[in-house]
Amino acid sequence: xxxxxxxxxxxxxxxxxxxxxxxxxxxxxxxxxxxxxxxxxxxxxxxxxxxxxxxxxxxxxxxxxxxxxxxxxxxxxxxxxxxxxxxxxxxxxxxxxxxxxxxxxxxxxxxxxxxxxxxxxxxxxxxxxxxxxxxxxxxxxxxxxxxxxxxxxxxxxxxxxxxxxxxxxxxxxxxxxxxxxxxxxxxxxxx
Amino acid sequence: xxxxxxxxxxxxxxxxxxxxxxxxxxxxxxxxxxxxxxxxxxxxxxxxxxxxxxxxxxxxxxxxxxxxxxxxxxxxxxxxxxxxxxxxxxxxxxxxxxxxxxxxxxxxxxxxxxxxxxxxxxxxxxxxxxxxxxxxxxxxxxxxxxxxxxxxxxxxxxxxxxxxxxxxxxxxxxxxxxxxxxxxxxxxxxxxxxxxxxxxxxxxxxxx
Numbered sequence: 287x288x289x290x291x292x293x294x295x296x297x298x299x300x301x302x303x304x305x306x307x308x309x310x311x312x313x314x315x316x317x318x319x320x321x322x323x324x325x326x327x328x329x330x331x332x333x334x335x336x337x338x339x340x341x342x343x344x345x346x347x348x349x350x351x352x353x354x355x356x357x358x359x360x361x362x363x364x365x366x367x368x369x370x371x372x373x374x375x376x377x378x379x380x381x382x383x384x385x386x387x388x389x390x391x392x393x394x395x396x397x398x399x400x401x402x403x404x405x406x407x408x409x410x411x412x413x414x415x416x417x418x419x420x421x422x423x424x425x426x427x428x429x430x431x432x433x434x435x436x437x438x439x440x441x442x443x444x445x446x447x448x449x450x451x452x453x454x455x456x457x458x459x460x461x462x463x464x465x466x467x468x469x470x471x472x473x474x475x476x477x
Numbered sequence: 478x479x480x481x482x483x484x485x486x487x488x489x490x491x492x493x494x495x496x497x498x499x500x501x502x503x504x505x506x507x508x509x510x511x512x513x514x515x516x517x518x519x520x521x522x523x524x525x526x527x528x529x530x531x532x533x534x535x536x537x538x539x540x541x542x543x544x545x546x547x548x549x550x551x552x553x554x555x556x557x558x559x560x561x562x563x564x565x566x567x568x569x570x571x572x573x574x575x576x577x578x579x580x581x582x583x584x585x586x587x588x589x590x591x592x593x594x595x596x597x598x599x600x601x602x603x604x605x606x607x608x609x610x611x612x613x614x615x616x617x618x619x620x621x622x623x624x625x626x627x628x629x630x631x632x633x634x635x636x637x638x639x640x641x642x643x644x645x646x647x648x649x650x651x652x653x654x655x656x657x658x659x660x661x662x663x664x665x666x667x668x669x670x671x672x673x674x675x676x677x678x679x680x681x682x683x684x685x
Binding site: 299303304312314401 | 578597666671676
């Protein structure tokens with residue numbers, strides 16, 4: 287019995303286990319359209335040109351500088367729809383426009399995640415004309431930031447879209463302009 | 478008084494004196510002895526180990542202090558372009574448990590391509606030589622460790638380097654690397670937990 291006990295103790299052997307517990311927590315990548323404004327909202331004189339926009343993140347107020355007509359004929363509204371799939375949508379609607387009408391909207395893209403992001407323009411402003419119209423009936427441009435601008439968490443980038451109605455535009459018609467942005471983790475290539 | 482009775486008493490007295498003398502001689506003979514005592518004490522020492530230090534490439538930056546830019550995996554082509562560090566301090570790795578037998582490593586706010594190489598130091602702080610019998614790496618929660626540093630068959634690649642068979646004498650320290658790399662398969666806002674165990678056995682019981 288003593289022999290078995292001794293054998294048993296020997297079999298159990300003295301040992302020590304060191305334990306390393308590891309946890310890898312991943313962050314989030316999230317960019318959204320957070321605020322937007324029009325240079326020609328309802329009730330204001332129509333705008334002639336687009337010079338530049340500024341934005342005060344503390345007050346949330348956009349400031350547009352430029353020239354206006356002496357008439358309030360058209361107007362431009364902008365709204366944001368936030369969805370996770372396929373993503374946020376900035377909708378710009380220009381009503382009762384005419385050749386030489388030139389309005390713009392400003393917007394911010396905020397990094398609401400915890401990982402720095404680069405903001406890329408995936409689809410440049412693309413015009414879908416109505417029947418009988420042409421893509422050359424509008425001149426569209428983007429301004430404010432360069433492609434691939436890096437935005438840290440809690441920071442934002444300011445951009446603006448302007449649309450100029452040309453002389454060839456079709457009356458009483460609807461033109462659609464689309465653009466797509468993509469936020470990509472700052473240290474990975476755009477794919 | 479007859480002469481025969483006197484002789485009998487003398488004889489008895491002489492016998493008694495002789496017996497007493499023999500007894501005395503006998504007692505004296507028995508006293509000549511020496512007892513030697515052997516007292517045995519078996520003192521057992523201990524098999525013990527403790528984490529003594531961790532070299533961490535990416536500890537959390539101190540509040541108000543300089544940033545701790547995130548390390549780049551030497552396997553990553555970016556390493557040859559911008560060097561061993563990202564230009565951002567986004568993720569961080571916190572280590573607690575130094576001086577104990579349980580180490581906790583917490584990687585916070587990581588992202589695909591986050592990398593760290595931890596140098597784990599543990600010491601034989603017992604009094605018996607030990608040999609590393611086994612090192613096991615297991616995941617908690619059913620996720621799978623990526624097969625390569627940039628594999629997409631798992632969200633995180635973890636490598637606890639082999640030191641099996643190494644002997645540590647009392648007071649001796651073993652240093653081993655623990656590398657981890659977050660892959661493109663990682664999900665956002667998720668905790669991937671794993672456990673590494675280092676099993677130290679007394680040196681003469683090691684089973685190769």
